[in-house]
Amino acid sequence: MTENKTLTGERADLLESLVMQRGFLRHTVAGLTDEQAALRTTASELCLGGLIKHVADVEARWMRFALGDPEAMTGGEGDWANQFRMLEGETLAGLLDAYDKVAHTTDELVATLDLDASYPLPPAPWFEPGARRSVRRVLLHLIAETSQHAGHADIIRESLDGSKTMG
Template identity: 75%
Template sequence: MGDQLVMDGAAASGPPVTGGERADLLQTLRLHRGFLRQTVRGLTDEQAALRPTVSELSPGGLIKHVATTEKSWARFMVGGAAAMQSDAPDWENGFRMVDGETLAGLLAAYQRVADETDELVATLDLDAAHPLPEAPWFEPGARWSVRRVLLHLIAETSQHAGHADILRESIDGSKTMG
């Protein structure tokens, strides 16, 4: 399979990255993106917008959130906290589908973000680092390297793929694995 993961018909595009740490990071991120995409495969827009648990999470909302988060961290990798914060997050609607959004549209937007991130992974210095934005959940004065951001994106994507799997099973009994 090389450095291309094909899951749910979505192949990661961008420059091929072969061998070494960079390829490992990219392949792992692509794998977990694929799990998340696979989890929502076959859902209608109505199902993707459902919140079948007491949380605000919906499958489509998770796709939206992960895409928005990845895009924000990609900006950070290039330009630091100021670039990351160039778009104010929509905290109210960031985890749910709103009128006019479709699962297909959210998945297409996620693919565009993924392609842009993959391009950065292929070209940026993994040791380049920026101070984190000021926030209660970050240690004051901490800096993250591109490598650390990629590890965070892998963890974030993996965690939300698990959330999506629970939601999917609650909606129609389907399971991503098994």
């Protein structure tokens, strides 16, 4: 991941938190084969490769939103379940590479975006009517989202081979 060493204050704190959570998530897939990354090891539909794919997609869409494209939040519903699975032809290396590219873009944008800029959210059952989100809140959401899925990944990896992100 790119980490802009010139950032200070709030921007540096937000980026450091996001980079740390991405690192936890990436750690859970270290050393796995594509087959292992595609396995469901719990009652959940989640697999490690699918989580990497999902988090990359969510981060990319939220950052398009942060650039002033509220419609970015209306995409991705078409095949929700497959956002969490590795599909035929997908590789863990390819998913990680895509995630790295998204992360690099986000890291660069954190340095330049107006954190107070705010955009309307599209109508959706999970957004309150008329809601808006600031860029700052988008970044906080990405930290929380990545952290939550890093926790999911840790459980899946521990079920796979006993490895843990921490401990």
